[in-house]
Amino acid sequence: MGPRLPLMLKDAGLTAFVAAALGIFIVGFRTVDVSGKGLSFDYHLADLAVAVAVIFVGRLGLSLASHGLRWPAIALGAIMIVAGASPMELPSGFLHWFVALGGVLLVIRAIWPWASEAVTAAAHTPSGTALGKAGARWLGWLLLAGAVLMPFTPIADQKTMDLGVLILTYVMLGWGLNIVVGLAGLLDLGYVAFYAVGAYSYALLSTQQGLGFWSVLPLAGMVAALFGVLLGFPVLRLRGDYLAIVTLGFGEIIRLILLNWFDLTNGPAGIGSIPGPTLFGAVFAETAPAGKQTVSEMLGIPFSGNHRLIYLYYIILVLALITNLFTQRMRRLPVGRAWEALREDETACQALGINPTNTKLTAFAIGAMFAGFAGSFFAAKQRFISPESFVFIESAIILAIVVLGGMGSQIGVVLAAVLLIGLPEWFRDLGNYRMLAFGLAMVLIMVFRPRGLIAHREPSIRLHPAGSGGGG
Amino acid sequence: MTTPLIDVEHLTMRFGGLMAVDDVSFTAQPRAITAIIGPNGAGKTTVFNCITGFYKPTIGRLTLRGGGGEFLLERMRGHEIGQRAKVARTFQNIRLFPGMTVLENLMVAQHNRLMRASGWSVLGLLGFASFRRAEAAAVELARLWLERIGLVADADRPAGELPYGAQRRLEIARAMCTEPALLCLDEPAAGLNPRESAELNQLLVSIRDRDGIGVLLIEHDMSVVMNISDHIVVLDYGRKIAEGDPGAVRSDPAVIRAYLGTDDEAIDG
Numbered sequence: 001m002g003p004r005l006p007l008m009l010k011d012a013g014l015t016a017f018v019a020a021a022l023g024i025f026i027v028g029f030r031t032v033d034v035s036g037k038g039l040s041f042d043y044h045l046a047d048l049a050v051a052v053a054v055i056f057v058g059r060l061g062l063s064l065a066s067h068g069l070r071w072p073a074i075a076l077g078a079i080m081i082v083a084g085a086s087p088m089e090l091p092s093g094f095l096h097w098f099v100a101l102g103g104v105l106l107v108i109r110a111i112w113p114w115a116s117e118a119v120t121a122a123a124h125t126p127s128g129t130a131l132g133k134a135g136a137r138w139l140g141w142l143l144l145a146g147a148v149l150m151p152f153t154p155i156a157d158q159k160t161m162d163l164g165v166l167i168l169t170y171v172m173l174g175w176g177l178n179i180v181v182g183l184a185g186l187l188d189l190g191y192v193a194f195y196a197v198g199a200y201s202y203a204l205l206s207t208q209q210g211l212g213f214w215s216v217l218p219l220a221g222m223v224a225a226l227f228g229v230l231l232g233f234p235v236l237r238l239r240g241d242y243l244a245i246v247t248l249g250f251g252e253i254i255r256l257i258l259l260n261w262f263d264l265t266n267g268p269a270g271i272g273s274i275p276g277p278t279l280f281g282a283v284f285a286e287t288a289p290a291g292k293q294t295v296s297e298m299l300g301i302p303f304s305g306n307h308r309l310i311y312l313y314y315i316i317l318v319l320a321l322i323t324n325l326f327t328q329r330m331r332r333l334p335v336g337r338a339w340e341a342l343r344e345d346e347t348a349c350q351a352l353g354i355n356p357t358n359t360k361l362t363a364f365a366i367g368a369m370f371a372g373f374a375g376s377f378f379a380a381k382q383r384f385i386s387p388e389s390f391v392f393i394e395s396a397i398i399l400a401i402v403v404l405g406g407m408g409s410q411i412g413v414v415l416a417a418v419l420l421i422g423l424p425e426w427f428r429d430l431g432n433y434r435m436l437a438f439g440l441a442m443v444l445i446m447v448f449r450p451r452g453l454i455a456h457r458e459p460s461i462r463l464h465p466a467g468s469g470g471g472g
Numbered sequence: 473m474t475t476p477l478i479d480v481e482h483l484t485m486r487f488g489g490l491m492a493v494d495d496v497s498f499t500a501q502p503r504a505i506t507a508i509i510g511p512n513g514a515g516k517t518t519v520f521n522c523i524t525g526f527y528k529p530t531i532g533r534l535t536l537r538g539g540g541g542e543f544l545l546e547r548m549r550g551h552e553i554g555q556r557a558k559v560a561r562t563f564q565n566i567r568l569f570p571g572m573t574v575l576e577n578l579m580v581a582q583h584n585r586l587m588r589a590s591g592w593s594v595l596g597l598l599g600f601a602s603f604r605r606a607e608a609a610a611v612e613l614a615r616l617w618l619e620r621i622g623l624v625a626d627a628d629r630p631a632g633e634l635p636y637g638a639q640r641r642l643e644i645a646r647a648m649c650t651e652p653a654l655l656c657l658d659e660p661a662a663g664l665n666p667r668e669s670a671e672l673n674q675l676l677v678s679i680r681d682r683d684g685i686g687v688l689l690i691e692h693d694m695s696v697v698m699n700i701s702d703h704i705v706v707l708d709y710g711r712k713i714a715e716g717d718p719g720a721v722r723s724d725p726a727v728i729r730a731y732l733g734t735d736d737e738a739i740d741g
Contacts, residue, residue, distance in 0.1 A: 329597055334579070340576075343571075351561050352583065459572075461611070463575045
């Protein structure tokens with residue numbers, strides 16, 4: 001350690017210097033508008049000093065860890081975590097996070113070789129393999145039980161329930177897109193268009209024709225599926241990148257139509273006062289509109305604003321589960337296997353007499369149908385929709401959920417949705433740095449799990465029962 | 473002579489200025505192995521691609537007389553040739569579904585039959601017993617073929633993990649699971665060692681004799697071609713230069729010229 005320590009200190013010093021030189025313009029001072037006197041500088045040199053100190057210590061710790069000196073690195077990381085978590089006076093709340101997260105990363109880096117070695121060794125023992133398989137099987141049921149019971153737990157305040165509904169909506173969209181991208185291998189960058197079609201179907205039919213949520217729901221799915229077929233028919237002969245570009249364009253076309261067809265969609269102003277879903281004809285409101293009954297009257301319970309949220313939560317939970325069960329079932333049918341075969345090799349499929357166009361169309365239409373269901377739920381939940389909600393970034397997030405989850409993995413989609421939708425909401429305190437954390441999380445997943453969180457593929461049919469040997 | 477299984481008449485395929493196949497006619501009999509040989513670039517794979525619908529021939533007629541009737545292959549869309557005319561093929565560079573298991577590869581090959589049995593997925597989704605029976609029968613057919621190619625133990629492994637020789641055999645089994653009238657094999661012995669190519673010979677002979685399927689074979693490995701072929705068609709520069717049984721083709725001067733070149737005297741003269 002002796003002769004290398006000066007080198008490491010020099011290296012850490014150089015890194016800190018570069019960080020300081022770059023940071024002084026970005027973090028060091030800002031121009032602020034002093035009322036009536038023009039611009040003046042607002043200095044944040046203390047922030048910069050803390051950041052540079054963290055970078056110095058962090059770099060030193062990383063060098064130590066990479067030279068196998070784990071304990072000093074872990075000690076440095078622990079000091080950073082304690083410093084970050086302590087009530088010490090720092091110029092901004094973000095710096096606490098910065099220091100603590102830096103410490104966490106350093107500790108992870110220091111124990112990484114140990115941990116990965118131990119996990120690999122454990123996974124190769126027979127009991128480890130069995131545990132891994134059981135874990136994969138039970139994880140889904142555990143998540144389901146947690147999701148069903150969540151509204152009755154003390155954590156279920158309005159914020160958590162809202163977040164739960166949001167996450168489940170993305171889980172459903174992720175599962176829907178998983179059919180198109182994960183199973184059939186068709187890169188669809190305009191998935192949000194079908195979501196928009198579903199949302200506007202319900203919004204228009206309910207506000208103009210007076211139809212209820214439950215009668216429109218299947219219709220909205222069918223309309224979205226029809227749009228899927230209409231788009232799919234001319235473009236599904238394209239492959240890979242070309243298909244991606246065309247679907248991207250389709251998503252924008254739908255958004256622009258919604259924005260500009262003023263007579264039908266009310267343009268950028270959107271459609272408001274969309275009725276929410278009813279429970280056996282009863283509405284969720286404090287006072288019922290003429291000729292209707294409220295749910296609290298029907299059930300004889302006192303009114304609470306939370307009931308509506310709990311009801312919405314269970315609707316989207318059931319819709320998402322239907323999507324999942326349907327997909328699981330389709331995967332085991334000939335058409336599902338043909339989807340996966342198309343993803344693997346389209347030429348070979350054609351040689352086996354499989355009609356590629358029809359097979360892709362079914363995947364596209366079914367994926368679009370579930371987006372349509374989710375869209376009409378979204379409209380019923382928000383009670384107001386506008387083209388603003390259906391921009392490209394939504395498609396990108398849904399696609400990111402599918403890809404990060406592990407293409408084709410159902411549980412992976414859930415984990416990725418919790419990570420990508422849940423974490424940014426929980427980390428709202430980070431303010432503008434939220435998106436930074438989002439990006440960092442994505443980069444980390446892609447570095448450590450390049451094939452997605454859950455890359456394991458379960459065969460759709462087996463000759464030998466699972467676990468009876470016959471290969472890995 | 474019996475009616476031929478496939479009748480290739482005046483097949484011509486032009487790519488811009490390149491005449492890849494030039495007025496080639498030949499027939500292949502049912503329950504027989506017909507080999508197409510020739511030097512590299514002779515147009516063998518182009519003939520295959522025309523027969524299996526990957527290319528539309530510039531000129532020519534391709535008539536297939538299988539169990540299902542008579543089909544004019546040049547008028548059918550790519551997948552219909554496999555689906556209705558029952559022509560199956562393998563590829564020069566293996567095209568399995570590498571991420572799917574061995575068994576799944578063989579199930580995908582039975583797609584059209586299973587789609588009908590699953591009522592285009594509706595009956596299958598509802599779990600009808602008739603579909604479950606059809607699926608069990610499909611698994612049974614797959615198991616039969618896995619036994620014949622010696623891969624039963626590997627049925628649940630991803631196909632991409634198999635060794636090269638096993639992948640070649642699996643691709644042939646997958647083509648056979650479509651229950652074809654004509655099996656087209658594009659260089660099945662490429663990259664196999666002598667023992668594996670002897671096994672391949674046995675497999676192809678059993679497909680001809682036991683299953684009664686007509687086989688069309690492109691091959692460079694003469695130990696395969698000369699041992700098992702009933703009829704050989706020789707192509708060079710897109711033209712047919714010879715045709716006949718192995719003995720006749722082997723001693724044909726035009727074939728020797730194409731493979732070994734012309735000697736100096738012939739050029740001088």
